[in-house]
Amino acid sequence: MSKSIADLHKKLEAEKNIHTDFKDNMTYGEYLSLDSILSSQNRLSGHHDEMLFIVIHQVSELWMKLTLHEMTAAIKAINEGQMQSAFKMLARVTKIQSQIIQAWDVLSTMTPAEYLEFRDDLGKASGFQSYQYRLIEFALGYKTAHILKIYEKDPAVHEMLEKAYHAPSIYDVAIQALSRAGFAINPDLLTRDYSQTYAGDPTVAAAWEEVYRNVDKYWELYQLAEKLVDVEDWLQQWRFRHMKTVERIIGFKVGTGGSSGVNYLKQVLDHRFFPELWDLRTKL
Ligand code: HEM
């Protein structure tokens, strides 16, 4: 072995030891970055219940982070025909969704009077500005542009939102999977402008109906459809619990984000992500 290669080996070995040493000595808190996580509950008011309010939001954002991680990977897997791994990820997403919904029970222990003690301190801040929530909506195909404007001055987030805004949603890749399986899908859908919210198409409705009538023949597509229905069902339940919790805590007051409040949240509930999968229930 020439000297230089032996030196290189020695150097690599030394680096490996530094890494192993760090790993051996690493603590629980270091690994989980608990210093930063547990010093991020910055109450603006002295009010006791503001801690609950902050923690519920932070926990929700963490679950949203994992949801996005799983959904992005599921979209890729469906694109690559790796249906079984997509199903695993989507099953995990629905478990997260059911977990996140439980948070409303905890938040509902806060009374209107308690919330009003610190509501003014929140200024114009609102869940409306949650970019992770919008990324989830984008991944599911609901593309609303207003959030892009909010983040114009934050290039990193703006770029992420912009990219997701123009990317195919999980339903777009499911429709592409239908096409690959031989269904006569409207060709315009396969090259459509993905920044537009999907509005439904009779060729997709016919394809899903065929899948549901011939489950044995199209077992994977059937499974995919039912997983998508699960995700939409849970998301709607989250939206409903949010709307009802808001009504319970602030009634019909206008929102800090500038919307009408509960009436706006009721309106959002009307949006359906995968319309054909719901319509076919009536047809079958
Ligand atoms: C006391 C508790 C809460 C109240 C009173 C409340 C109120 C509201 C209101 C009125 C809106 C409409 C936008 C606006 O004008 O502000 C809104 C939107 C939103 N909130 Fe909350 N919220 C609460 C808790 C939460 C929690 C725990 C989350 C979890 C992250 C959350 C996430 C969101 C999201 C993502 C939106 C946007 C919904 C959409 O545009 O479809 N909210 N909230």
Ligand SMILES: N[C@@H](CC(=O)c1ccccc1NC=O)C(=O)O
């Ligand atoms: N939109 C709420 C304020 C609110 O809930 C909020 C404020 C700051 C950060 C997150 C929030 N949560 C959800 O909208 C309100 O109108 O009271």
